Amino acid sequence: MALSSLLNPNLFLVPSSLSPLHSPSTRSLAITCGPRDNRGPLQRGRTLSTEAILAVQALKRAALSGDGAVPSPAAAAAALGRLLKPDLLAALAELQRQGRWRLALVVFAAARRETWYTNPDFSLYAEMASAMARGAAAAEEIDALVAELLEEKEGSGGFSPSDDVWKLTRLVRVLIAAGRGEAVRDLYKRMKRGGCVGDEYLFRVLIRGLRRLGEGEAAGEVERDFDEWYEGGIITETLPV
Structure with a gap:
């Protein structure tokens, strides 16, 4: 076959009447994706948001600048005042996990003052x-x-x-x-x-x-x-x- 015939754009075209895309018997197929890996769901409270991490760090710094046990009420309010419910509970769980129960009590008290805690x-x-x-x-x-x-x-x-x-x-x-x-x-x-x-x-x-x-x-x-x-x-x- 000549090279010119291979470059002919009309050589391999299928007539529209015979195209599978226009065939009445053709059905669309739904494509679904399976799981990408075997990881389980994230554990609640163990994956901290940036806000929760910053709050935990701020509480620790405030405690060290004071008597070393708990931060002042003003420092605690500054660290926790803008946290949403999931972040506040995550910070509470993280401090409990670390054994910083006195700081956890500060977060717990803040959570109990929130409007969602009824x-x-x-x-x-x-x-x-x-x-x-x-x-x-x-x-x-x-x-x-x-x-x-x-x-x-x-x-x-x-x-x-x-x-x-x-x-x-x-x-x-x-x-x-x-x-x-x-x-x-x-x-x-x-x-x-x-x-x-x-x-x-x-x-x-x-x-x-x-x-x-x-x-x-x-x-x-x-x-x-x-x-x-x-x-x-x-x-x-x-x-x-």
Whole structure:
């Protein structure tokens, strides 16, 4: 074949009537892309935004410039005042992970003043108490945290049957692991007063935990409540205070 014929632009053209693009039997195909790798989802609180990183660093610098424990209220407000909810919670989790529980308390207090924080969150209190216990906080400091929770709960209407039992159980387990029997007793009394009695698992955790902490009388009270009022997996009425 001559070179001139190879360069002829009309040599390999297909008539429009025979073109596959114009064939009535041709169907469009949807192309989907599979996963690009095997990485799992990002873990909440472990990937910090730039704002959260800067806030954590600012709190540490402010603490060093003061007494070395916590920054001044003005410095804390400057570091945390413009953070959005995800960044504030991420900074809180990061300080807890680093064992800087005193700084984490500053962030926790700031979070509780935000407009989106409308009801005490048992899981946030549980994580805070756990960080304090790991950091060898004094027993009185953990008890003070629980007292703040109880006061905050009373201010929002008190305990109720609609409270999140799973989160509450998490908090009870943390307090038992920290050896805070008195705080567990106070928490259970407020639960009973508000009609929040939990489920069978929470009762078991309370009974075993209180006994392990040497709180036999309180454990007996919880066990009597369980035997008297928990029938067939259903709480029949509010427990007596």
